[in-house]
Amino acid sequence: MTQLVLSLILSRSDFGIWAIALSASVLLTNFRGGGMLQWLIQGGTERYVVRAGPAFWTSLVFNVLLGTLIVAIALPVSKFYGEPQVFEIMIISGASFPLITLGAFYKTTLSIKLCMGQVTLIEIASAVVRSGLTICLALTGLGPLSFVLPLPASYIVESIMGHHYERSRPWRLSRQLRSWHRLVFQNRWILSGTLVTTLTINVDYIVLGRLTSLSTLGVYFFAYQLTFVTAVLVTDNARRVMTPAFVAVDPSRRTNAVLRATNAYLLFGSPLLLLLGAVVGGVEPIIWRAKWTDAILPIQILSFSLPSQLLTVIAQASLQSSGRFRGWTAVNAIRASLAAGGALVAGTLFRSDVSAICAVMALAFVVGNLSQIVLTFYNQRIGLFSMIRQTWAGLLAAPACLIVVLLLLHQLSPSPIISVLTGGLVFVVLNAICIGVFARHDAMQLARLALPRLKRLGDVG
Structure with missing residues (x-):
């Protein structure tokens, strides 16, 4: 629905700019969590208690590093394609990226427990917030920036709803710092x-x-x-x-x-x-x-x-x-x-x-x-x-x-x-x-x- 509305408002070039910024930033954002959440899922319910702490903290560190890297490469990517707006889009995307950690962890935990209905509700709420803000911002004339400015709000919604359903506090789990290098290699x-x-x-x-x-x-x-x-x-x-x-x-x-x-x-x-x-x-x-x-x-x-x-x-x-x-x-x-x-x-x-x-x-x-x-x-x-x-x-x-x-x-x-x-x-x-x-x-x-x-x-x- 969001694309249907935005395609009435934005130009073809706006979509082209967003495609360039998306391709550059998503290359890094898909590393979110450093693969720890897939590792957590693969362990199933039997190993969840042992893996949850290291998975959360390692994910957070990876996401902070990736967000920083997205910000760092924003200017070179913008110059490579000759599009100044790509720089602004990537800066916002990178700065907001660490916020994805908590919501992603909660959704993974609920998926392991096969609580798919709750995961779906979280994603629907996040999509509604992101889509609604994107359309409103596009109507104000912000162009391709409309795609990324709503990201922090959608990440926060996922975290709040995930905590509501799961009621756990992963930031209190053991960090197990000594095992991080082994986990990354593994x-x-x-x-x-x-x-x-x-x-x-x-x-x-x-x-x-x-x-x-x-x-x-x-x-x-x-x-x-x-x-x-x-x-x-x-x-x-x-x-x-x-x-x-x-x-x-x-x-x-x-x-x-x-x-x-x-x-x-x-x-x-x-x-x-x-x-x-x-x-x-x-x-x-x-x-x-x-x-x-x-x-x-x-x-x-x-x-x-x-x-x-x-x-x-x-x-x-x-x-x-x-x-x-x-x-x-x-x-x-x-x-x-x-x-x-x-x-x-x-x-x-x-x-x-x-x-x-x-x-x-x-x-x-x-x-x-x-x-x-x-x-x-x-x-x-x-x-x-x-x-x-x-x-x-x-x-x-x-x-x-x-x-x-x-x-x-x-x-x-x-x-x-x-x-x-x-x-x-x-x-x-x-x-x-x-x-x-x-x-x-x-x-x-x-x-x-x-x-x-x-x-x-x-x-x-």
């Missing part, structure tokens, strides 16, 4: 994996920011963010659920759990992520009045890469739950390399053609994501045939339905409202048919699990 693969994961997500902005104009980068950033916003919501919540859940599963049964999760997750998640591609052609003229017309095709192209994006969650949760952080780093390095290569090729060959850039990047994302899941399953000793049998329908059904919808809309050329209604309805119906054909058993199983929970929620309401 978690070196978590840090390495975090680096390459961050590169995968942001390397396209880093490379394209140097090779293309701010306007071109702004359109690409708009299309990418709008396409992947639903994917981020789905994958982040799934990752938060799956990793602790896989940790709790007996290792002898973990392979079967991974396969079942992959099948259901793909088949039911993919249509949700590709729905935007089916309706964006009608949504754009209704909301933006042709301001972002040249982002329609890029959004549709990027949408086809989303089902494979879901596989990265399965891969990460599977490897991290079994403590195979070195393998996680290795498979992520392949994704990062492909994303960097794709951005370099796209930016060099198609400097101003956003659709062509998105086509190259979508191909790079798909190849990288599929490579990651193949290597992960191989690492987990899951056969190639079992993997294909569990993933082919989920990977292909929703994209095939989207192709049918786009061809239909191209032939009909309806008005924007009719395009949204027709595209959305046909896409949903086609996917429902695919689920009925390819996953009737899984659909019935999920329904049996979901209906009692929905009934309980209704009784509570």
Whole structure:
């Protein structure tokens, strides 16, 4: 919702400036906590008491150092891209970064205890505060600064709500200073994996920011963010659920759990992520009045890469739950390399053609994501045939339905409202048919699990 409003207020160049600042700062901010929170999750409930103190204090020290480093590199990055506002954005981002520590620790603790409802409420409250302030600041004419000025307030909200639900005081836990150097060395693969994961997500902005104009980068950033916003919501919540859940599963049964999760997750998640591609052609003229017309095709192209994006969650949760952080780093390095290569090729060959850039990047994302899941399953000793049998329908059904919808809309050329209604309805119906054909058993199983929970929620309401 925030991006929808901001895209009406801010210019393409504003989005381009934010993309550059985001790519530079996120490279460091994704090191938040120095990998200690992943280490805390991997230990599960059995080792929580022993690991909580060192995890919190080491996270805090890392975050202070990272915030300082972001501030230190703000000027060089700003000069490299020739954009003064990048300096201001990175200064604010770095100065507020240590505030993220407490809220992140509380959310991790609640995730370990599988209190996902409380984690969701914390994130909703934080998002409401951040989004509301961002929109208000953008309306006052602050431009790209509107993206970062609300960050301190959102971090504080997460800390307050986390303390309300968890009631613990991690700052009173033992620091165990003598063990810090050992923990950092022990978690070196978590840090390495975090680096390459961050590169995968942001390397396209880093490379394209140097090779293309701010306007071109702004359109690409708009299309990418709008396409992947639903994917981020789905994958982040799934990752938060799956990793602790896989940790709790007996290792002898973990392979079967991974396969079942992959099948259901793909088949039911993919249509949700590709729905935007089916309706964006009608949504754009209704909301933006042709301001972002040249982002329609890029959004549709990027949408086809989303089902494979879901596989990265399965891969990460599977490897991290079994403590195979070195393998996680290795498979992520392949994704990062492909994303960097794709951005370099796209930016060099198609400097101003956003659709062509998105086509190259979508191909790079798909190849990288599929490579990651193949290597992960191989690492987990899951056969190639079992993997294909569990993933082919989920990977292909929703994209095939989207192709049918786009061809239909191209032939009909309806008005924007009719395009949204027709595209959305046909896409949903086609996917429902695919689920009925390819996953009737899984659909019935999920329904049996979901209906009692929905009934309980209704009784509570």
